[in-house]
Amino acid sequence: MKKPGMTKRKKQGTRGMAVFLGAALFCTSGVAVSAKGNSLEDVIQKTADYETGIVTDPTVASIGGEWTVMSLARGEASLPDDYFEKYRANVEKYLKENDGILSEYKYTEYSRVVLALKSIGVDSTDIGGYDVQKPLEDFDTVTAQGLNGAVFALLALNADDPEQNKDGELEQKYLSYILEQEKPDGGFSLDDNAxxxxxxxxxxxxxCLEPYQDQQEVEEIIEKGIQILSAGQEEDGGYVAYGSDSSESVSQVILTLSTYGIDCNEDERFIKDGKGLYDILMEYQQKDGGFSHTLDGETDGMATDQAFCALVSYERFKDGKNSFYNMTDHR
Known part of the structure; x- marks a missing residue:
């Protein structure tokens, strides 16, 4: 049963997104344009130019590394011809210099690299003779990081072929663990004890639940979660995290809504004070093309990476393409 306001993916997993610069938006012949005349394509290209200008030699890094590579790979912005090969070569070099170890205990490092490699069509099981995906078979070490570890492991394992992979024994084990972490209010928390x-x-x-949305239990969790994301907005449409406004929260919600075919700038559940979530995110963009963490802040690496992912995800939704993490249509 399909719930109101939620568009299920086709079996191949199509999605898309559209972004505009400025608070006031309008559409002409189906093309999204901002009040300043900037199209979604322009906004993404400006962010891509900033990222490739700062991250000129992409390598293994939580900021300015894999997330930059993924956003560029999942989007359509122009970039240096050798950018992805440079990243692949740097990952191989890093692995050789560190005996194939990305971390002894923080296995989200492996998940992040696997996702980036899959986004550019590189076999993550053989990078210079190293299998970057194999550590994700260590369920206990992955889940030692709590829910965060399991979520990104499941995203990484399913990314290249969710229809084929989602029912695997390991994937099902992670799925069960994740569903067990649901809080009484129907959402999830980074703090296992919250x-x-x-x-x-x-x-x-x-x-990470997208491949399983046809299961009734999962579908209900998704619908409850989307309502929680709506209810969590402030009166001005933004989100507060750890006591301050947060562009990263806005970005993650945009990515989620795009995954499930919900327009973050048009769905009435996410319109507050006359603005949609895309409008809100654009308030954080700086003149250099990057994004700040808070409204009165300066360009921040993590905020920019997450905003870039959100923008590309929204564009993919608008264009009817696979969701951000369904990389069967990788570069």
């Missing part, structure tokens, strides 16, 4: 959910972890958890 009684209530938080916006960021709820959004990220919903992203």
């Amino acid at each position: 009684d209530q959910s938080d916006v960021d972890m709820t959004a990220m958890t919903l992203q």
Whole structure:
């Protein structure tokens, strides 16, 4: 049964997105344009230019590394011809210099690299003779990081072929673990001991559940989670995390909504004070093309990486393409 306001993917997993610069938006002949005349394509290209200008030699890194590579690979922005090969070569070099070890205990490092490699069509099981995906078979070490570890492991394992991979024994084990972490209010939290959910972890958890949305239990969790993301908005439409406004929270919600075919700038559940979530995110963009963490802040690496992912995800939704993490249509 399909719930109102939620568009299920086709079996191949299509999605898309559209972004505009400025608070006031209008559409002409189906092309999204901002009040300043900037199209979605222009906004993404400006962010891509900033990222490739700062991250000129992409390598293994939580900021300015894999997330930059993924956003560029999943989008259509122009970039240096050798950018992805440079990243692949740097990953191989890093592995050789560190005996194939990305981390002894933080296995989200492996998940992140696997996702980036799959986004550019590189076999993550053989990079210079190293299998970057194999550590994700270590369920206990992955889940030692809690829900965050399991969510990104499941995203990484399913990314290249969710229809083929999702029912594997390991994937099902992670799925069961994740579903067990649901909080009483229906959402999820980074803090395993918390009684209530938080916006960021709820959004990220919903992203990894996409391949399983045909299951009634999962479908109900997704729908409850989306309602929580709506209810969590402030009166001005933004989100507060750890006591301050947060562009990263806005970005994660946009990515989630795009995954499930919900327009973050048109769905009435996410319109607050006359603005949609895309409008809100654009308030954080700086003149250099990057994004700030807070409204009064300066360009921030993590905020820019997450905003870039959100923009590309929204564009993919608008264009009817696979979701951000369904990489069967990789570069």
